[in-house]
Amino acid sequence: MIKSKAPKASKLTEAKEAQVEPPTPTPSSQTTPKTDPTPPAAVVPAVPKSWAELVKTTPGKDTEGTRAAVIQPNGTSNGKAGSITQILNDFQVRPTGSFTIPFLEPRGLVNTGNMCFMNAVLQMLVFCSPFYYFLDCVGKEAAHSFKSETPLIDAMIMFMREFRVTPMTAKQQDLEALGEPFAPEYLYEVIRNTKSLAHMRRGHQQDAEEFLGFLLDGLHEEAVKMMMKSDGNGASSISGDSSMDDTDESGWMEVGHKQKTATTRTTEISESPITKIFGGKLRSVFQVPALKASVTLEPYTPLQLDIQAPEVRSVVDALKHLTKPEKIQGDFKSPKGPNVVAKKQVFIETLPPVLILHLKRFQYDNTGGTQKIWKKIGYPLELQIPSEAMSSTQRTGPSAKYRLIGVVYHHGKSASGGHYTVDVLRQDAKNWIRLDDTVIRRVRSEEVAVDVKDLGSHNTFDGEENDGWVNGWEEVTANGSGTTNKGEGARYIGKDSKVAYILFYQKL
16 A cells, blocks of 8 residues: 555455365475475474574585575674664666566465465565565575564565575476465464554455555555664664654645646655555545645655546556546635536656556445446557546656566455455566465466457456366476366356456556
8 A cells, every 4th residue: 555644444345254265285296396495494493593593504505596495594704783784775676677686486375264366466575576585685684583674574574584595597397397385374373463453354255456555555564664764773864754654744836837826745654665566656636716826746666547437448448547537526615606517637747667456346336335346448458548548747758568477366246255366577578377275376477468459349257268167277287287276276166257366566
């Protein structure tokens, strides 16, 4: 989320709790690559008590990278107290192609009880290169302890280290290899103990987008608290509160098109690596007849897209629809009288390196319950932001272009239940994989993106193409061969309304 003040209860319009989720899948049988003699990580790692326990491993030779079953100590040679503060303050998102991206060996996540909403989001974040780079920077250089003030960041670094790095020069069979499934219990434990995530209870299905928002909030808050310490005595180097919901507003006069003036206010939040990666700003313009326009700049993460309107058939349509004027009638102290019609319009002011698009699929119905909007929405592999969606001050120059790097799907026709899976683009920017808890399969890019031309005139979803949910997913084993997991396919016998729910795009 990372947004301005708003009651957190408003997020519950998208939240869902299910009574029953499909049975937890049994970890699939996989073989460890021959080139990696390092023993596989335990399926359910215990929470380590000290760095010494973390590094108590048997050394072994591995020319293609060691499986990082546990996180290694940070800064043992050149780390020093306060180094994390400097790293967090200095962090900048590097442009795509300006650094070597680690090629990760995929691993499934064991569903220990209605955890699919977490599993899908965590897998997506690991395969998001700028986010991985952030964790890697902190993990390599910062001096950590288990009494640190950043338990969530520490746990995410540990989770990232569970994925073995494979050299791009490795043999094809090694590049296609899969690691053993595991359950990051240490991360789940930290999440349970994090205030903003405490309501994400095990055994209860939750909303993946809400979990993503609260997770990024928690990481942001930890980072800002550390960034406020310029040295060991706790002196503040950043003004303002660390909480993303406690914001400051400042205002100034702005001269716009045709020399028209407007009062502009900005809702400020403390900057962090999380906002640098995922955060953008919206320009909200409120115009009352005979009065100066009021402009507010507000942060967003993710960008919420309304898809209900009949004319919205793609994310490009939804981005354009974002700017549709809203008419509001009332008494705004206008010289024109007590009852006038004002206009509110929203534009995109800034775009982040990683743009998260939330397709708003759940809404309240007349009875107070939630209803799923399950029409299909087209989204491309390469997205060009329409100029109409940008504010007038940002329309100069070429439109920003983004590459699709991940899609989180919601399965099921009910807003109160269902299942989550995710497609992610691997670090070579060529190959896609589909992750369904412990089940992993390769997919073509054509299976990921949805062309608006293929939606048809009625745009109703019948689930026919999702044979995997009827006949069983094809699972890719470590040697690259395909097997079918009938047990997994038995989850949703019948037609399954799988639709894209959260889209991740990385700026080119």
